[in-house]
Amino acid sequence: MERIVKISFVLTVLIKAVYCQGLAIDFNIQTATNSSLPAADAGVSADSTSTDRLQINCRLANINNVERFDNLRLGRITKNGVVQNLAKLQNAVAALPGYQTPILESGVMMVGIQVHGSFSPTNPTLGISLPISSLTCNDAATYNCTLEYGYVEGSNYKPAVAVEEKNLTVTVKPPGIEMTAFNQSSTNFAGQQITDSGTESSSPAKFYIGQVIKITCKASLGSYRNGEIKWRKSNIVAGSSLANHIPNSGDHIVGEVQAVDGCQYQKTDSILYNMTDQDATRASNNPLQFQCYVAVQTPFYETPEATRKNFFLRVFNENEDPTSGGLATAGSGDAGVIAGAVIGSLVGIVIIVLLVYFLWYRRRAAGDDYTTKEEQGASNPNLAPEPQYAQSTKKGHENRAMDERTDSSHRYANDSYDRKDRHDRSDRNGQRGVGRRNLALDDDDEDYHSRDGSPTMNHSTHMGIDPEHGGIGTGV
Numbered sequence: 061m062e063r064i065v066k067i068s069f070v071l072t073v074l075i076k077a078v079y080c081q082g083l084a085i086d087f088n089i090q091t092a093t094n095s096s097l098p099a100a101d102a103g104v105s106a107d108s109t110s111t112d113r114l115q116i117n118c119r120l121a122n123i124n125n126v127e128r129f130d131n132l133r134l135g136r137i138t139k140n141g142v143v144q145n146l147a148k149l150q151n152a153v154a155a156l157p158g159y160q161t162p163i164l165e166s167g168v169m170m171v172g173i174q175v176h177g178s179f180s181p182t183n184p185t186l187g188i189s190l191p192i193s194s195l196t197c198n199d200a201a202t203y204n205c206t207l208e209y210g211y212v213e214g215s216n217y218k219p220a221v222a223v224e225e226k227n228l229t230v231t232v233k234p235p236g237i238e239m240t241a242f243n244q245s246s247t248n249f250a251g252q253q254i255t256d257s258g259t260e261s262s263s264p265a266k267f268y269i270g271q272v273i274k275i276t277c278k279a280s281l282g283s284y285r286n287g288e289i290k291w292r293k294s295n296i297v298a299g300s301s302l303a304n305h306i307p308n309s310g311d312h313i314v315g316e317v318q319a320v321d322g323c324q325y326q327k328t329d330s331i332l333y334n335m336t337d338q339d340a341t342r343a344s345n346n347p348l349q350f351q352c353y354v355a356v357q358t359p360f361y362e363t364p365e366a367t368r369k370n371f372f373l374r375v376f377n378e379n380e381d382p383t384s385g386g387l388a389t390a391g392s393g394d395a396g397v398i399a400g401a402v403i404g405s406l407v408g409i410v411i412i413v414l415l416v417y418f419l420w421y422r423r424r425a426a427g428d429d430y431t432t433k434e435e436q437g438a439s440n441p442n443l444a445p446e447p448q449y450a451q452s453t454k455k456g457h458e459n460r461a462m463d464e465r466t467d468s469s470h471r472y473a474n475d476s477y478d479r480k481d482r483h484d485r486s487d488r489n490g491q492r493g494v495g496r497r498n499l500a501l502d503d504d505d506e507d508y509h510s511r512d513g514s515p516t517m518n519h520s521t522h523m524g525i526d527p528e529h530g531g532i533g534t535g536v
């Protein structure tokens with residue numbers, strides 16, 4: 061008995077040795093339009109945004125004597141040496157699964173896997189396909205095919221086995237980022253997670269100057285152990301693109317690279333940010349915004365814009381009520397402020413002219429129904445800007461706005477160009493510390509200057525949305 065087993069084992073080994081050539085394994089990329097290309101160097105780049113599929117096919121390449129096949133099987137051996145059966149096609153037992161129809165082996169649980177193939181007694185094919193978007197580094201394995209068949213030699217029908225194997229490499233592009241924000245100044249408990257705001261520019265998280273936020277980004281680096289998390293911040297000038305944000309080392313918590321599943325990497329970085337005076341001067345269409353993304357140097361990769369994570373903030377002055385909507389909605393940078401000033405002045409003049417005209421007209425036609433008309437007009441929401449400008453007229457109409465501009469330009473000139481003079485800041489803000497860091501302010505100024513060296517423009521930006529002196533259109 062033992063002998064028979066031994067002999068059959070030796071026979072199998074011999075047959076395998078003789079017929080190990082002849083099968084082929086192909087790795088193909090199948091696009092949405094069904095065109096199919098061989099994967100270059102048996103390697104595939106797993107991109108979470110791809111709509112393509114990877115096909116792994118077994119076919120007869122160089123076996124011409126097949127009388128009839130019994131079994132064609134596809135499997136793989138993982139990096140950890142685990143053998144997995146993936147698909148089969150058999151022509152041996154009609155009552156068993158896979159008879160003349162390709163099927164997945166029971167227990168195969170790979171996301172989006174499909175089986176395909178064609179039955180022919182002498183020339184079968186068998187394959188699986190997987191969405192490229194769901195490939196992981198664990199799909200990088202040794203794929204193998206085995207064909208059991210019979211051939212005729214002389215008048216004898218003889219069994220034979222052909223095997224083939226091929227390695228697939230998978231490079232996983234960094235698939236995703238999770239961003240979480242924490243209120244370090246929360247009175248409930250420091251580091252309370254912010255869940256109700258910030259993810260959309262239309263619902264920014266609200267903070268006061270001097271309060272601190274912590275933003276954490278957990279990024280999958282895919283196959284790229286050397287990937288880094290980078291940060292960007294919105295420019296103080298509305299409409300400009302985000303600028304690189306390089307935090308102070310004390311405000312930058314850089315995480316260790318961790319291996320996930322043994323072959324993919326992830327990293328978690330955080331930044332701390334202290335709200336500055338300048339942040340509170342931002343127009344509502346240009347909120348303070350932080351962005352994180354993954355960058356790899358070689359091979360070059362950056363998270364596509366659409367899948368980067370953003371956090372939006374609105375910063376208020378101590379004496380502002382965030383619930384009232386807060387600051388000026390007027391300025392969108394310099395152009396907005398200048399336009400606002402010009403339009404404001406014009407509207408003011410028109411209103412004065414109208415008022416004078418109405419008063420004059422009323423006096424002439426005293427006691428008639430024009431009075432009623434005017435009263436209705438005053439409560440008409442379409443004329444809503446009127447109270448604002450009416451107010452500023454009382455205080456000396458459009459010249460006041462011009463005076464304030466000069467005044468605040470002076471102050472900001474001090475801030476921007478004489479940054480050592482922190483006393484000026486603390487004078488203005490009373491309780492705020494003298495030594496407050498204003499890195500972001502400095503950064504932004506630099507950004508701005510590099511964009512347009514004109515300091516005059518810069519001042520008017522600050523001026524237009526100056527929280528303390530009231531920007532154009534905020535009323536006083």
Ligand SMILES: *[C@@H]1O[C@H](CO)[C@@H](O)[C@H](O)[C@H]1NC(C)=O
Pocket residue numbers: 092093094
């Ligand atoms: C691609 O092939 C599959 C299966 O062969 C078929 O179901 C699908 O309709 C084809 N798609 C196109 C766009 O031809």
Ligand SMILES: *[C@@H]1O[C@H](CO)[C@@H](O)[C@H](O)[C@H]1NC(C)=O
Pocket residue numbers: 133134135136137143204205206223
């Ligand atoms: C693949 O190779 C493993 C290890 O040699 C083997 O156990 C398995 O049966 C093979 N599978 C196929 C389908 O060839």
Ligand SMILES: *[C@@H]1O[C@H](CO)[C@@H](O)[C@H](O)[C@H]1NC(C)=O
Pocket residue numbers: 139202227
């Ligand atoms: C295929 O992968 C296995 C396991 O990682 C390795 O031992 C083998 O040398 C590789 N073969 C080729 C041809 O690269």
Ligand SMILES: *[C@@H]1O[C@H](CO)[C@@H](O)[C@H](O)[C@H]1NC(C)=O
Pocket residue numbers: 243245246247248254257265266267268271
């Ligand atoms: C953070 O906490 C402070 C103090 O309670 C509060 O003023 C501020 O509005 C909070 N901000 C957010 C976004 O929760």
Ligand SMILES: *[C@@H]1O[C@H](CO)[C@@H](O)[C@H](O)[C@H]1NC(C)=O
Pocket residue numbers: 270271272332334335492493495496497
């Ligand atoms: C943030 O700024 C305030 C006001 O200057 C300061 O008191 C506080 O220490 C700063 N916090 C951090 C974490 O830098």
